[in-house]
Amino acid sequence: MGTAAAMRLFSICREGVDALIRNVARWKAAVAGAAGAAAMQAAAYAFKAAHIPVIDFASEIGSIVYPNGGFMALSAGLLAHAAVGIAWAMFYAYFFWGRLRLARPLQGLVFAAIPAVLAIAIVHPQLQLMQLHSEVVKVGLTDFLDVAPLAVLTVLAIHAVYGLTMGAVYTHPVGYRVGRQPKYPHRRREIERTAERGRTNDNGFIFATGVECSYPTIDHGRWRRDELQSTRHYQNWQRDFEQCRQVGITHLRYGPPLHLTFPGPGKYNWGWIDEPMAELEAHGPEPIVDLFHFGVPDWLETVQNPELAPAMAEYAAAFAERYPWVRFYTPVNEMYVCSRMSALDGNWNEQEQDEGAFARAAVNLAATSRAICGAIVKARPDAILINSESSDFTQPCCPDPEIVRLADFENERRFLPLDLIFGHELSGVMKTHLRDHGIGDEELASFKGIDVPRRSVLGIDYYEWNERMIDSDGELRSLGELFGWYVIANQYYDRYRLPMMHTETNRMDGDAPRWLWRQWHNVQMLRRSGVPLIGFTWYSLTDQIDWNIALSKSLGLVFPVGLFDLNRDIRDVGLAYKQLIGMFADAPDFRECEHVAELMR
Numbered sequence: 001m002g003t004a005a006a007m008r009l010f011s012i013c014r015e016g017v018d019a020l021i022r023n024v025a026r027w028k029a030a031v032a033g034a035a036g037a038a039a040m041q042a043a044a045y046a047f048k049a050a051h052i053p054v055i056d057f058a059s060e061i062g063s064i065v066y067p068n069g070g071f072m073a074l075s076a077g078l079l080a081h082a083a084v085g086i087a088w089a090m091f092y093a094y095f096f097w098g099r100l101r102l103a104r105p106l107q108g109l110v111f112a113a114i115p116a117v118l119a120i121a122i123v124h125p126q127l128q129l130m131q132l133h134s135e136v137v138k139v140g141l142t143d144f145l146d147v148a149p150l151a152v153l154t155v156l157a158i159h160a161v162y163g164l165t166m167g168a169v170y171t172h173p174v175g176y177r178v179g180r181q182p183k184y185p186h187r188r189r190e191i192e193r194t195a196e197r198g199r200t201n202d203n204g205f206i207f208a209t210g211v212e213c214s215y216p217t218i219d220h221g222r223w224r225r226d227e228l229q230s231t232r233h234y235q236n237w238q239r240d241f242e243q244c245r246q247v248g249i250t251h252l253r254y255g256p257p258l259h260l261t262f263p264g265p266g267k268y269n270w271g272w273i274d275e276p277m278a279e280l281e282a283h284g285p286e287p288i289v290d291l292f293h294f295g296v297p298d299w300l301e302t303v304q305n306p307e308l309a310p311a312m313a314e315y316a317a318a319f320a321e322r323y324p325w326v327r328f329y330t331p332v333n334e335m336y337v338c339s340r341m342s343a344l345d346g347n348w349n350e351q352e353q354d355e356g357a358f359a360r361a362a363v364n365l366a367a368t369s370r371a372i373c374g375a376i377v378k379a380r381p382d383a384i385l386i387n388s389e390s391s392d393f394t395q396p397c398c399p400d401p402e403i404v405r406l407a408d409f410e411n412e413r414r415f416l417p418l419d420l421i422f423g424h425e426l427s428g429v430m431k432t433h434l435r436d437h438g439i440g441d442e443e444l445a446s447f448k449g450i451d452v453p454r455r456s457v458l459g460i461d462y463y464e465w466n467e468r469m470i471d472s473d474g475e476l477r478s479l480g481e482l483f484g485w486y487v488i489a490n491q492y493y494d495r496y497r498l499p500m501m502h503t504e505t506n507r508m509d510g511d512a513p514r515w516l517w518r519q520w521h522n523v524q525m526l527r528r529s530g531v532p533l534i535g536f537t538w539y540s541l542t543d544q545i546d547w548n549i550a551l552s553k554s555l556g557l558v559f560p561v562g563l564f565d566l567n568r569d570i571r572d573v574g575l576a577y578k579q580l581i582g583m584f585a586d587a588p589d590f591r592e593c594e595h596v597a598e599l600m601r
Contacts, residue, residue, distance in 0.1 A: 001311055001585070005436075009121060013379070013491075021557075022093070022095075022098075022173075022556040022557065023173075023174055023545055023557070023558055024090075024093045024097075024173055024556060025093070025174070025556070026090065026093075028091070028173060029086070029090050029092070029093040029170055029172055030089065031169060031172035032092075032165075032169035032513060033089025033090065033092075033451060035165050035168060036089065036161075036162040036165040036170045037082045037164065038073075038085075038165075039161050039165040039200060040085070040158045040159065040165075040260050041058055041078065041159050042161075043145075043158040044056045044154075044158050045056075046530070047157075047158070049113055052150065052152040053151040053153060053154060054153055054158065055119070056381070057081060057084075057123070058077035058078050058080070059074075059077055059080040060077070061075055061077045062077025062078070062299035062387075064543075065080075068140070071111050078278050079247050079472065080195075080506065085162065085166070088166075090116050092108065092111050092166065093173065093356035093588070096111045097170065097173070097555070097556075100570050103166040104170070105163075105164045106164075106167065107169040108162075108163040109163040109168050111163055111166075111167070112160055112163025112164075113163075115162075116155060116156050116159035118505055119159065120152055123443075128180065128450075136321055147590050169553070170593045172552050172554040173552050173554060173555070174225070174229075174545050174556045175218075175224050175226055176226065176229070177222065177223060177224070178222055178223065178325065181260060182226060182229040183233060183235075185234040185235070185237060185272060186234065186235050186237070187275065188275040188279060189238070191242065193283070194242065194245075194246060195245035195246040197245060197285070201592070202592055202596075203592050203597040204524070204585065204590065204592065204596065205409045205534065205589075205590040206250055206251045206501065206535025206537075206596065207248065207249060207251070207289065207358050207535070207536060207577075207581045207585060208250065208252065208285075208537040208538075209244060209249050209252060209537060209539065209540060209577075210252065210253030210254065210288075210504070210534055210540045210541065211228070211231075211233055211240060211253070211254050211255070211540060211541050211542070212227045212228075212231060212542070212547070213227055213233075213255035213256075213290060213293050214227045214293055214295065214547075214551060215227070215257055215258065215350065216294045216338075216349050218339075218347070218348060218351070218551065221351075223554060224259065224295075225348075225546070225554065226257060226495055227545060227551075230545035230556075231541075231543070231568065232586070234281075234595060237238075237275075238276075238279060238460070239568055240541055240568070241276070241279055241283065241285070243563075243564055243568060244284075244334060245283070245285065246578075247570075247578045247581065247582070248578055249586060250284075250285055250286060251285050251287070251288050252279070252286045252288065252291055252541075253287075253290060253388075254290065255291070256273045256374040257273075257294060258293070258295065258296070258315070259296070260272045261315075262297045262311075262315050262589050263299070264300075265299075265314070266314070268318055268322075270322055273456065281323075281325055283419070285488045285518045286328060287328065288330055288386055289319070289328065289329050289333070290329075290333050290388075291319065291329060291330070291335065292331065292332040293333045294333065294334070294341075295349065296338075296482065297311075301350075301364060302342070302366055303339070303350065304350050304352075304357060304361060305364070306364065306486075308364050308368050308549065309320035309364065309368040311372070313370055313371035313374065313375045314375075316331070316371075316376050317376075317378070318380035320375065320376050321379060326380075326383075327348050327383055328382065329383055329384070329387060330386050330387065330459065330503075331368075331372035331374055331376070331390050332368055332369040332387075334390050335362065336414055336416065336417050337389075337390045338357060338361070339361035339417065341357040341513050343357035343360070343361040344357070344358040346552070347550055347552040348426055349549065355437050356437040358439040359438060359522070360435050360437075360438065360439070362417050363420065363443065366416075366417045366420035366421050367446075367447075368388055369421045370389065370420075370421055370450065373385050373421075373453055373456075376597060377453050382453065382455065383453075383601075384457060384599050385458065386503065388459035388461060388503040389417070389418055389459065389461065389492075390459075390460075391461060391466050391488045391489055391492060392410075392411075392414040392466050392467075393411065393414075393467050394406075394410040394411050394466070394468050394469070394476070395465065395468070395470070395479065395482070396416075396470055397469050397470060397477075398430070400472070403470050403472065403474065408429075409429065412427050412429055413430070415495065418458075418492075418496065419445075420447045420478055421452075422549065422568075423447060423448060423452060424495065424496065426444070428445060429600075435537050453536040454497075455599050456498055456500045457534060457599070458493070458498040459491060459501075459502075460485070460489045460492055460500060460502060460503060461502070461505065462484075462488070462502070462522075463505060463509070464480050464481050465478050467480065467481065467482045467488070481518075482523055485522040485526075486522040489502070489522075489526060489531075490529075490531070493526075499595050499598075499599060500526075500533050501533065501534050501536075501537070502519065502523050502533070502536045502537055504537055504539035505538065505539060506538060506539055506559055506561035506562075507561065507573075509560040509571055509572070510557070512563035512573035512576075513547060513572050513573050514559065515573075515576075516576050517580070519536075520536060520580060526549060529576055532595035532598075533596050534593060534596045534599065535593065538577050539561075540561070540563075541563055541564060542562040542566055542568070543558050543560050543564075544559040544560060544561060544565050545558060545561045546559065547561070547588075562574075564579055
């Protein structure tokens with residue numbers, strides 16, 4: 001079936017990118033600047049050796065400090081030259097990096113035109129004046145233009161070498177190479193607690209947030225995106241938990257870094273999370289543990305791996321044994337999104353753009369979710385399983401039969417992983433599509449007749465890009481908030497008839513408080529309509545890194561959607577959520593939520 005594999009789940013646009021703050025790897029920028037300066041100086045020496053006129057800036061600087069020349073002049077000149085190279089690289093990293101759709105060395109090359117022009121027009125004339133060692137100098141316009149044409153060309157050339165080298169060296173300001181590890185989390189320490197654990201009533205409505213914890217790979221498995229590292233949670237986890245308590249958060253979506261805690265079959269490194277988990281157990285908020293959040297351990301490689309489900313069942317059992325007090329889990333976060341971004345849109349993990357790869361990813365993740373649920377329920381029969389998924393809806397732009405068919409197919413595709421884990425009958429169109437792309441009837445039959453754990457919850461996320469339209473060219477376009485969470489969540493409830501939770505939403509800082517209240521009113525309407533709704537979530541606790549481009553590149557863009565910024569200062573939406581929780585948490589219908597009580601009994 002021609003379903004246009006090029007259609008993308010997220011419209012990864014660059015609108016607004018230039019206005020976002022950058023998360024800069026300063027040590028990488030320093031290395032890139034020093035390397036660029038060294039390459040530039042080597043190019044200058046090469047021109048001099050070939051008797052081609054060139055301005056040797058390092059020598060000119062050194063002769064000003066040490067007029068007699070010699071080793072000290074050379075050393076001073078080279079050090080000053082390296083310092084200038086580092087300063088320009090810092091400027092590049094903060095204000096230029098990632099703004100052009102060019103290869104990284106070419107970005108550096110374009111940037112190098114700025115210091116090249118300044119060097120010719122200002123720096124070189126100034127250095128010449130300084131070398132006169134005179135208190136009074138008469139300067140005319142010709143003094144600033146008195147540079148041989150060939151010397152101008154060589155200055156441009158050596159700056160081009162600087163830009164190409166610096167641009168090639170400064171890459172990936174966030175994340176780390178697969179196979180390496182970030183710095184270990186800071187040890188637990190005594191802190192001044194300014195807030196108590198959120199409401200301790202087990203039957204209360206859930207007011208949640210989450211620590212953004214995605215960890216997919218990009219660059220075809222060579223580079224690990226780790227949002228816990230990029231947002232500095234490993235260093236600030238105690239402060240992050242304290243800020244949850246200050247806002248009044250009752251539950252926290254929290255995912256251990258799977259790739260670090262599960263380094264191999266039967267191997268676990270709980271040191272990454274033992275102390276944060278102990279803090280949550282002692283002081284709250286109650287964690288909703290995300291066991292699988294968009295990435296796989298290095299040794300499992302991709303979501304195409306058929307060993308994913310048994311491996312994750314093993315991990316879930318070990319986790320439940322290690323932390324037996326944990327009751328709330330999200331087995332696999334957003335199975336549909338992970339399948340699509342990994343295997344159809346080509347952004348993460350295996351980075352395929354193939355319908356067959358998508359089908360395999362969706363089936364594997366559904367099997368993984370079922371395996372995790374089985375392992376958890378075996379260890380803790382009263383565990384509450386919040387299956388978080390994206391709330392998608394696709395609208396045809398016109399009555400053209402092909403456009404309508406594509407929209408109908410996308411509206412079936414969104415349900416695929418949930419249909420499999422909840423034993424819902426697949427449509428004939430979806431069955432045919434799966435068969436055509438390598439998923440046999442026997443494998444599909446293994447998902448039928450399953451017993452869905454009694455304490456299963458359908459978690460539905462909502463963002464403005466969840467509603468899309470297929471245009472006349474068969475391409476997906478974002479619609480923004482057209483029908484809203486209330487309408488789309490109802491579609492999911494009508495299909496599965498399970499208790500529900502609003503598990504994610506956010507908006508950039510300026511419009512965030514208004515968006516928060518709009519989503520909350522959607523939640524209230526759905527509760528009043530009789531849907532068993534147990535909670536609401538603003539995601540995430542802090543700003544995120546590069547989620548405006550769906551983590552597809554390592555640019556270091558700060559996405560300002562958190563309750564707190566990355567300095568851990570509260571945003572307006574954090575104050576608004578604190579006010580919302582204060583208004584509703586102790587209201588009778590929320591302090592004693594019958595649907596939560598039913599799950600907890």
